[in-house]
Amino acid sequence: MSRRKKIYEGKAKILYEGPEPGTLVAHFKDDATAFNNKKHATLEGKGVLNNRISEFIMTHLNNIGVPTHFIRRLNMREQLVREVEIVPLEVVVRNVAAGSIAKRFGLEEGEPLPRSIVEFYYKNDALEDPMVSEEHITAFNWATTQDIDDMIALSLRVNDFMSGLFAGAGIRLIDFKLEFGRLYDQNDIPRLVLADEISPDSCRLWDMATNEKMDKDRFRRDLGNVTEAYAEVARRLGIMKESGQASDGPEAVK
Structure with missing residues (x-):
């Protein structure tokens, strides 16, 4: 990763100075936290999944007229956003x-x-x-x-x-x-x-069929298979291929 100015680091993301004035680069970490950081772990691949799922939803919200800070995805872990x-x-x-x-x-x-x-x-x-x-x-x-x-x-x-x-x-x-x-x-x-x-x-x-949890409650409640559940959400939304590899998705989200 090239050297760049860090603006802020939170529990799940790091914000870096963006390439243009008024922009930031959001880097999605693999860190998982719960209970105000009292519980912490690193889950490989979680940041990639959250970046892609958030990109997918934010893009659709922009398209239906809900204003968001999202501009575009930069790579598998990062997206360009407006500074707010x-x-x-x-x-x-x-x-x-x-x-x-x-x-x-x-x-x-x-x-x-x-x-x-x-x-x-x-x-x-x-x-x-x-x-x-x-x-x-x-x-x-x-x-x-x-x-x-x-x-x-x-x-x-x-x-x-x-x-x-x-x-x-x-x-x-x-x-x-x-x-x-x-x-x-x-x-x-x-x-x-x-x-x-x-x-x-x-x-x-x-x-909807089984009530199985597919979210961060799997981490909070020690249910296991956290990233697998996130990947299943991405797969059902069409973001992930059956093989588990991330797809580029609709042209609008590239």
């Missing part, structure tokens, strides 16, 4: 009871929710990403009321699209996490765009 000012919130969309919502409300895991629910969490590892209300968000100036409305609307639109996309591959979208960033135009007027990644690291995905 990250909103310090995680937006979680839940369709089915699983994880923390099942524990909080005494729901049986796998129980469909009355409707899709959008939750906000403050991005702060030291505080273990506490759940916050819209009142907290506006009081601490993390986002405006309009920002909140836009994030909810975009998140539900992403949910509608991805639910159909995964259902077509025999996969049930249980829940997922999104992050947003502010992209500034030449007049310094910001607009919200989808940022970070969408992959089995950030989604709960269950096989």
Whole structure:
């Protein structure tokens, strides 16, 4: 790897200075973490799979008019993205009871929710990403009321699209996490765009026939075969060939 300026290193990605002003190179690592980095492992090939799956989904979202920071894939582990000012919130969309919502409300895991629910969490590892209300968000100036409305609307639109996309591959979208960033135009007027990644690291995905988990819960719960599950998601989406090798996919994602 040539020497280049590192901008930021997170749990699953490294951001490098991009080739053009206002761009970054996102490098997907093989690191797997859970419980705010209390559990850690290296899973060979995970970064490649997440890069390709996120590329595939972000490309489709761009094509249907959902604004994202994604520009193009550079290689098997890296993609070129627009540099944005990250909103310090995680937006979680839940369709089915699983994880923390099942524990909080005494729901049986796998129980469909009355409707899709959008939750906000403050991005702060030291505080273990506490759940916050819209009142907290506006009081601490993390986002405006309009920002909140836009994030909810975009998140539900992403949910509608991805639910159909995964259902077509025999996969049930249980829940997922999104992050947003502010992209500034030449007049310094910001607009919200989808940022970070969408992959089995950030989604709960269950096989529709067996309810087998195909996401990061395999790592959280010591179920094993984590990268194999991610590869199966990629294969069903048409990103991976039957042999397990990554395909170039649609012309739009090259």
